[in-house]
Amino acid sequence: LVASLEQVEQTYIMVKPDGVQRGLVGEIISRFERKGFKLTGLKLFQCHKELAEEHYKDLKTKSFYPTLIDYITSGPVVCMVWEGVGVVASARKLIGSTNPLQAEPGTIRGDLAVQTGRNVVHGSDSPENGKRETALWFKEGELCEWTPAQAPWLM
Numbered sequence: 492l493v494a495s496l497e498q499v500e501q502t503y504i505m506v507k508p509d510g511v512q513r514g515l516v517g518e519i520i521s522r523f524e525r526k527g528f529k530l531t532g533l534k535l536f537q538c539h540k541e542l543a544e545e546h547y548k549d550l551k552t553k554s555f556y557p558t559l560i561d562y563i564t565s566g567p568v569v570c571m572v573w574e575g576v577g578v579v580a581s582a583r584k585l586i587g588s589t590n591p592l593q594a595e596p597g598t599i600r601g602d603l604a605v606q607t608g609r610n611v612v613h614g615s616d617s618p619e620n621g622k623r624e625t626a627l628w629f630k631e632g633e634l635c636e637w638t639p640a641q642a643p644w645l646m
């Protein structure tokens with residue numbers, strides 16, 4: 492029942508500006524909490540252009556890249572790190588397909604969004620990117636390692 496340290500992954504989850512503007516922050520955090528993952532980082536943050544460009548550097552050649560950078564920097568985002576066994580793939584399932592019209596009902600995007608360009612939340616796509624993005628968005632000392640006191644069976 493106790494996960495070994497090597498099995499524990501980290502994922503970077505971000506409520507995008509539209510999610511913040513629409514008042515969906517609590518709803519989105521709640522879905523990860525209820526699933527049973529552990530929150531180790533959380534902040535409201537106004538993302539600057541350089542950071543957005545570094546985060547999405549793999550998409551630099553895409554036609555939608557400039558629009559994407561404008562979108563992500565258009566207002567504050569909520570940055571989070573969640574930990575757990577299998578958290579990266581599980582978070583992507585909870586979030587749903589990139590195009591909200593194709594996302595299954597029950598997923599965050601399936602329930603709460605319509606447009607790909609306004610899809611309310613980001614989640615790392617691999618354990619490696621989970622680490623990379625955590626290091627990009629959070630400074631050392633901003634993360635909090637803690638042991639849940641009451642429900643270790645959820646970890």
Ligand code: RTP
Pocket residue numbers: 550555559588589607608609610612613614615616
């Ligand atoms: P994310 O990184 O935000 O979790 O999204 P994702 O993996 O589901 O999708 P990805 O292909 O990495 O694209 C990143 C974000 O770019 C915007 N996008 N717009 N055709 C378009 O207009 C288009 N395609 C992607 C979305 O906001 C997507 O989440």
